[in-house]
Amino acid sequence: DAGVIQSPRHEVTEMGQEVTLRCKPISGHNSLFWYRQTMMRGLELLIYFNNNVPIDDSGMPEDRFSAKMPNASFSTLKIQPSEPRDSAVYFCASSYAGRGFSGNTIYFGEGSWLTVV
Amino acid sequence: SQQGEEDPQALSIQEGENATMNCSYKTSINNLQWYRQNSGRGLVHLILIRSNEREKHSGRLRVTLDTSKKSSSLLITASRAADTASYFCATSAYSGAGSYQLTFGKGTKLSVIP
Numbered sequence: 001d002a003g004v005i006q007s008p009r010h011e012v013t014e015m016g017q018e019v020t021l022r023c024k025p026i027s028g029h030n031s032l033f034w035y036r037q038t039m040m041r042g043l044e045l046l047i048y049f050n051n052n053v054p055i056d057d058s059g060m061p062e063d064r065f066s067a068k069m070p071n072a073s074f075s076t077l078k079i080q081p082s083e084p085r086d087s088a089v090y091f092c093a094s095s096y097a098g099r100g101f102s103g104n105t106i107y108f109g110e111g112s113w114l115t116v117v
Numbered sequence: 118s119q120q121g122e123e124d125p126q127a128l129s130i131q132e133g134e135n136a137t138m139n140c141s142y143k144t145s146i147n148n149l150q151w152y153r154q155n156s157g158r159g160l161v162h163l164i165l166i167r168s169n170e171r172e173k174h175s176g177r178l179r180v181t182l183d184t185s186k187k188s189s190s191l192l193i194t195a196s197r198a199a200d201t202a203s204y205f206c207a208t209s210a211y212s213g214a215g216s217y218q219l220t221f222g223k224g225t226k227l228s229v230i231p
Contacts, residue, residue, distance in 0.1 A: 004159075035221075042223035043160075043205065055216060091159055105150065106219060108159035 002026075004109035006092050012115045018080040021112045023092030024073055033106060034067055034077050035091040043091075049075065050097065082116045089113050121149070121206040121222035129228040136193040138225040140206030141186075147209040147217055149182055151191050154203045154224070163191075163204075196229045203227070 005024040013019055025032050033048040047057040049069045057067070064083070069075040079086055095106040124139045140149070148167045152160040166173045166182045166189065173180045179192040193200055203224040212218035 033219075043221040045218065045220070050216065056212065056218070093160075105162045105165060107162070108152075110159045 004092055004094050004107055006090075006109035006112050008112055009110065010113045010115075012117065013082055015083055015116055016081045017116075018078065019082045019086075019114060019116075021077040021090050021092075021114070023075045023077070023109060025075070025092070025094030026107055027073070029094035029096045029107070030072070031095040031097050031106075032069060032075050033091075033093040033095070034075070035093065035108075037089045037091060037111070038087075046077070082114075084116045087115050121208045121220065123204070123206055123222045123225040125225060126223070127226045127228070129230065130196055132196060132198055132229055132231050134196055136196050136200070136227055136229070138191045138204050138206075138227070140189045140191070140222060142189075142206075142208045143187065144210055146184075147211065149180075149189050150207045150209065150219070151178075151180060151189075152205045152207060152221075154205065156202070160205060193227075196227075198229050198231045201227060201229045
């Protein structure tokens with residue numbers, strides 16, 4: 001099992017640039033999550049999808065952030081334009097739930113380390 | 118807002134000693150989970166305890182849950198240097214629309230000194 005695959009692992013970009021983070025969930029999982037981790041705020045849920053449909057995006061900081069899941073095996077998180085305060089580790093995670101996220105174990109990728117200068 | 122709050126924030130022990138971490142939460146939960154994060158890596162699931170369970174074991178891990186006090190503890194027995202990591206509790210609670218949300222605390226940073 002390849003696990004959740006994220007890319008890029010590390011990205012350094014200049015303020016104002018567009019950043020796209022990518023995620024391939026575990027095959028067969030139907031729930032996908034994007035989390036952001038910082039020292040100050042800990043691990044925050046940004047958005048989660050169930051069966052490719054966004055269910056809860058209340059954690060998305062502002063309109064500069066957007067997420068898509070065009071199919072069951074791929075999701076993107078986009079930041080446009082990026083700002084220094086967006087510097088964080090962004091985790092994608094996936095889980096299997098019969099109908100909606102049922103609080104089961106979720107499996108994390110290794111994260112995308114974003115630095116905006 | 119954070120549902121689970123771990124205590125202590127940091128813990129340093131000698132190899133071979135036991136490590137105990139606590140988690141408190143505020144609302145009713147479906148289950149509570151513990152995850153470990155090694156430096157520079159993603160979180161890895163350790164153990165899940167359901168709201169109707171009081172204790173669960175997995176290898177050197179022992180988790181307890183007291184729903185009346187809204188608290189849980191994670192005990193790692195006979196710690197090893199490889200146990201050095203951050204440990205997070207995550208609470209699963211109903212969030213409406215037939216779905217649950219998993220909310221993480223800020224973690225306890227455990228250092229095991231060889």
